[in-house]
Amino acid sequence: MILSMLILAAALNWLVTSHQMILGFYALPTLISAYVYGRRHATLTAVASVGLVGILAWSNNQLLPAVTDTGALPISRWYGLFSWGAILILTAYAMGTLHERHKNRVAELRQTYHGVLLILRQFVAKDKYTENHSYRVSVYAAKIAARMGFASSRIDDIRAAALLHDIGKLDVSRQLLYKASTLSSSEVEHIGQHEPMGGDILDPVGGPLRRILPAILAHHEKYDGSGDQALRGEEIPVEARIIAVADVYDALTSDRPYRKAMSSFEARDIILKGSGVDFDPAVVQAFQREMDRNGMEVPEIFL
Known part of the structure; x- marks a missing residue:
């Protein structure tokens, strides 16, 4: 599912004129990966998204506007792309970490709950x-x-x-x-x-x-x-x-x-x-x- 969403985002990036808006779509597979799989998979998904957008930007001059006379993206545009990628990766890491902490907390509460049940059972068992x-x-x-x-x-x-x-x-x-x-x-x-x-x-x-x-x-x-x-x-x-x-x-x-x-x-x-x-x-x-x-x-x- 995550791979399918990345492919869809890449296709939209290639076809849709408002590419800046489409970049926000890459956050969706990253957030889903953080929620379902945790920090490691979310970070890998974000890195893959950044790499994919970088490849598309290199191969398609129209991906981001204001190309130079040589047909290459100016430094300012690459800087903006790198900034977006860094924010996406940091978001993936943070969301994945929060999800894993929440998951561990739920597991601890579950263990505590079962422990309380066992203790109560000992009181019940005369x-x-x-x-x-x-x-x-x-x-x-x-x-x-x-x-x-x-x-x-x-x-x-x-x-x-x-x-x-x-x-x-x-x-x-x-x-x-x-x-x-x-x-x-x-x-x-x-x-x-x-x-x-x-x-x-x-x-x-x-x-x-x-x-x-x-x-x-x-x-x-x-x-x-x-x-x-x-x-x-x-x-x-x-x-x-x-x-x-x-x-x-x-x-x-x-x-x-x-x-x-x-x-x-x-x-x-x-x-x-x-x-x-x-x-x-x-x-x-x-x-x-x-x-x-x-x-x-x-x-x-x-x-």
Whole structure:
């Protein structure tokens, strides 16, 4: 693309009468190169542009006006051309440098963001059940989102929301969470409040963590509107609908203090039966396709 723009600029330089105006067109491939490829490529593009214009000026006396009697460009015109070239190269270097600094800054923020997620996960994980559950749900949710064709940035948000979907359980006692006997109605109600509790914990936070808050708050909503917030269908954030399937699948296929794990096929059948009632049919379909093609294995490494 950059080469095509240079060729186009050269052709315009050769054909168009207002050559001074056309010189400004050479800044476009240089700026695009700086934005896409960084400082090195931008500088090379600028140097190539200057060299190309110099060749055209040497071979075409009409490129710049006021030629001498010998048919050559006067020193003043070459000086103006060199000044333009120097400014273009300096612009390329500066813009490329700024772009690389911005890119590095974004990468640092991204690393910091993931580091914060890992730290938060350690706080959420009161023991191995919660920690491994959150990790597995994040893997399953990311697989489903990828199968649905989501962009990588959105998959990262879904993964982050899944890692922290149970953060509200920080305010629920360990004895209650892992009680082996049947829970009373009041205990069930208290555990069920971990969604709004999670919202209260993350509400003061800005940036990406605030962006994932709606998914955390709604991941227990039912597709038919029978959940606590009575959200129905598309009213539930799609990220929450994905996490809901991943969360239930892992809960069913994991050992808990009060029961043994189901097989993956039994869990799949339960999720399929809940399609359109508990779960979004589109998410269930993506879950089934992913499970049939690649399975839902979790790598033995942590994020």
